[in-house]
Amino acid sequence: MFMPYDFSIIIKEFPVFIPAAILTLELALSSILLGTGIGLFVSFARISKSKVFNIPASIYITIIRGTPILLQLFIIYYGITSLLLIDPFPAAVIAFGVHNGAYIAEIFRGAIQSIDKGQMEAARSLGMTYPKAMRRIILPQAIKRALPALGNQFIITIKDTSLASAITIRELLLKSQQLGSSNFRFMEYFIIAGIYYLTFTATFSYLVHKVESYLAVSDH
Amino acid sequence: MMTKKTNKKMVEIRDLHKYFGELHVLDNISLQVFEGEVVVIIGASGSGKSTLLRCINRLEKADKGEIFISGHRLINKESYINKLRQEVGMVFQHFNLFPHMSVLKNVMEGPVQVKNFPKEEVKREALELLVQVGLEDKANNYPAQLSGGQKQRVAIARALAMKPQIMLFDEPTSALDPELVGEVLAVMNDLAKNGMTMIVVTHEMGFAREVADRIVFMDEGKIIETGKAEDIFDNPQNPRTKDFLGKIL
Numbered sequence: 314m315f316m317p318y319d320f321s322i323i324i325k326e327f328p329v330f331i332p333a334a335i336l337t338l339e340l341a342l343s344s345i346l347l348g349t350g351i352g353l354f355v356s357f358a359r360i361s362k363s364k365v366f367n368i369p370a371s372i373y374i375t376i377i378r379g380t381p382i383l384l385q386l387f388i389i390y391y392g393i394t395s396l397l398l399i400d401p402f403p404a405a406v407i408a409f410g411v412h413n414g415a416y417i418a419e420i421f422r423g424a425i426q427s428i429d430k431g432q433m434e435a436a437r438s439l440g441m442t443y444p445k446a447m448r449r450i451i452l453p454q455a456i457k458r459a460l461p462a463l464g465n466q467f468i469i470t471i472k473d474t475s476l477a478s479a480i481t482i483r484e485l486l487l488k489s490q491q492l493g494s495s496n497f498r499f500m501e502y503f504i505i506a507g508i509y510y511l512t513f514t515a516t517f518s519y520l521v522h523k524v525e526s527y528l529a530v531s532d533h
Numbered sequence: 534m535m536t537k538k539t540n541k542k543m544v545e546i547r548d549l550h551k552y553f554g555e556l557h558v559l560d561n562i563s564l565q566v567f568e569g570e571v572v573v574i575i576g577a578s579g580s581g582k583s584t585l586l587r588c589i590n591r592l593e594k595a596d597k598g599e600i601f602i603s604g605h606r607l608i609n610k611e612s613y614i615n616k617l618r619q620e621v622g623m624v625f626q627h628f629n630l631f632p633h634m635s636v637l638k639n640v641m642e643g644p645v646q647v648k649n650f651p652k653e654e655v656k657r658e659a660l661e662l663l664v665q666v667g668l669e670d671k672a673n674n675y676p677a678q679l680s681g682g683q684k685q686r687v688a689i690a691r692a693l694a695m696k697p698q699i700m701l702f703d704e705p706t707s708a709l710d711p712e713l714v715g716e717v718l719a720v721m722n723d724l725a726k727n728g729m730t731m732i733v734v735t736h737e738m739g740f741a742r743e744v745a746d747r748i749v750f751m752d753e754g755k756i757i758e759t760g761k762a763e764d765i766f767d768n769p770q771n772p773r774t775k776d777f778l779g780k781i782l
Contacts, residue, residue, distance in 0.1 A: 434592055435629035435688075439643035439695060440619035442611075449646055453633045531633050531675040 322501040326492070327508075333488035334509045340405055340484060341471040341513070347410025348470065349463075352417025357447075359422050370418070377415035383476050385412055390480040405477040409470060416466050424459035425451060457528045464521030468514045475510075485509050538746065541568040542604065543699050543730045544589060549598035551584055551754075558584045559595065560754035566699075571731045573741040573762075576751035577777060582734045585751070586701050589732070590621040603698055619647060622692030626704040628684040630676040636663070636687050637672040643695045655694070662690040666720050682713030686720055693724075700724065702733040738782060742766055750774045 358370035377385070389411075390404040399407075428451050436446035456463075478487035489506040493499035544566040551559035558581045566572050574582045587593040589600060591607060591614045600607040602617055631639050640659040644650045663669045666686040676684055685705055692700060702721065706714040718740050725731055725744045735741060741748055741762060748765040750758045750773075758771045766782070769775045 429627075429629070431625055431627055431629035432631065435623075435625065435631070437615075438590055438592065438618055438621075438623040439691075440615045440617075440647040441643075442615055445646060449642070450631055457633070528633075531635075532677055 316497060318500055319498065320501065320504075322498055323505055323508075326502070327505055329492070330485060330488055330505050330509060333483055333485045333506075334513075336402075336482065337471075337474050337484040337509070338513065340402070340409070340474045340477055340482070341467075343406045344409030344413060344470050344474070345467050347406060348413025348417050348466075351410060351414025352421055355414055355418035356421035356425060359418060360425060374415045374418060377412055378419075382408070382412050382473060383479060386476055386480060401477070401480045401482045405474070405480060405482055409473060409477075412473075413466060413470055417463065420459050420462045420466060421455065424455040424462075427458060428454050457525075460521060460525050460528070464518060464525075467521070468517055471513050471517060472510060538570050539568040542566070542601070543568050543570070544603075544732065545599075545601040546585075546589070547599045547601075549585070549588060549595050549600065551581075551588060551593065551595045551597075558754050559588070562598070562754075562756055564749065564756065564759075566730060566732060568698075568730055569728045570746045571725045571729075571733065571744050572747045572749060573745035574732065574734045574749045574751060575736070575738070575741060575777070576757075580751040581754040582751050583703050586703050586732060586734050589699075589701060590618050590623055592623075615647075619643075619695050620698045622695060622697035622700040624685070624688050624692055624700065624702045624705045626707050628676075628681070628688045628708075630684055630687055630691070632676050635673050635675055636668065636679070639676070639687055640690045640694045643691065647695070659690070659694055662693055663687075665693075665723070666690045667716070680713060681709045682716045685709065685717045689717075689720055689724075699730045699732070702731065702735065704734050704736070706735065706737055736781070738766070750777065752777065 355370045355373060358366035359374070361367050386405065386408040389408040390399065390401060393399060393404075432450055432454065433446055436450040437443070441449070474484055475486040477484050478490065481487070483491070485506040489499075489502035493502045542565050544564070546562055546564045549559050549562040550557070560581075562581075562585060564572075574585065576582050584593055588595045589602070594609075602620060605617070607614070607617060631642065634642065637656070637659055640662055641652070641655045644655040644658070645652055660669060660672060663672055666689055668683060668686055668690070671679060671683060671687075676687070679687065689705075705721070706717050709717065714737065718737060721731070721733070721740070722744055733745075745762045747759060748762050749756055750765060750771070752773050758765060758769065758774045765774065766778065769778055
């Protein structure tokens with residue numbers, strides 16, 4: 314069926330997407346938070362000399378990075394639901410958090426290992442314990458170094474939340490699909506969703522960039 | 534000026550052995566360093582001098598033998614090692630300043646974070662230390678803004694802030710441009726005059742001759758010869774010492 318695009322719909326219907334946009338944002342931020350927590354923890358496990366920690370960490374990273382995120386989402390939502398009922402939103406946060414955790418763990422591991430060995434030696438020589446040296450000396454430098462890659466990962470997460478539409482979460486993509494199928498103005502609604510996504514990712518990039526330049530004061 | 538050398542053994546090393554894989558880097562090392570003494574360890578690279586220094590504050594773990602720090606045996610216990618390291622200041626070849634902290638924060642980090650001393654008091658003492666190393670005007674700069682010589686002087690102040698009983702210097706001037714070596718040696722010279730017990734690994738033979746109470750010459754993981762600076766430099770007994778000094782002097 315031929316139907317001309319009506320771009321005035323984009324402006325008119327833009328506010329209709331606000332609840333879906335908020336849901337997308339909540340989903341993204343919760344997943345980022347959970348993923349960063351998991352990532353930090355797993356990166357330490359991965360660095361650990363103890364096999365009890367580093368082997369499970371490696372297995373986790375291999376499985377998560379080696380399988381599709383949509384499959385992981387389905388496993389948490391449909392797969393586990395046969396044992397234990399989970400609402401779509403927490404299921405998505407868990408799936409995205411666990412997924413991101415694997416990537417963030419590798420980002421942190423690389424950053425921590427890139428810090429000169431002399432930093433840890435200098436801290437330990439002052440009598441600092443290993444955890445304190447990690448927290449006070451290594452991590453601040455590692456996080457700064459990890460920031461560009463972390464920012465990238467966060468932006469991927471924002472975009473990946475669109476997959477939550479597959480488990481009935483009415484975020485931006487599902488919202489635009491549903492509205493589109495009510496009047497076949499798919500293009501207009503998809504553009505609205507796209508503008509929201511782009512706004513979020515651009516804002517996030519900007520914020521990460523701001524933090525980067527704030528942390529760069531000690532460089533010159 | 535404090536009284537120099539006493540009979541108190543600050544560091545005692547007994548029959549120390551250390552291997553890196555097949556390589557016997559420390560081969561039956563025994564050494565005593567007394568309070569207020571400045572011992573300079575010389576030798577070719579790969580002779581084990583840095584490893585020996587790093588064993589004293591347990592950055593390296595010896596495979597055999599014993600180390601005593603002011604009478605306390607170095608045991609294999611994390612909390613004990615952390616305690617001991619507070620008494621042993623270490624200055625590295627590559628400074629290893631904390632780049633994300635200002636000069637002042639670098640100097641304050643140990644006393645505040647390790648000894649939990651009140652910040653205000655630590656800050657006052659840190660500023661005094663910066664005066665002592667001639668860098669009071671750099672307190673709020675970051676390490677990246679300093680020259681190598683300035684960095685090393687901050688590193689010395691950072692180690693001194695812990696009020697250690699012993700200072701270890703691991704080739705403190707080897708990474709410096711020649712014109713910056715003097716300012717670091719001057720600070721070390723002052724420290725020595727004020728009675729600090731020091732063990733210094735260096736290639737600066739002028740400094741060794743002038744400041745060292747004792748020279749230790751190492752080769753292939755062994756202490757080959759030890760004695761007063763003038764004896765070692767002017768009248769070396771061992772052919773290997775002669776050979777080494779002949780190459781560098």
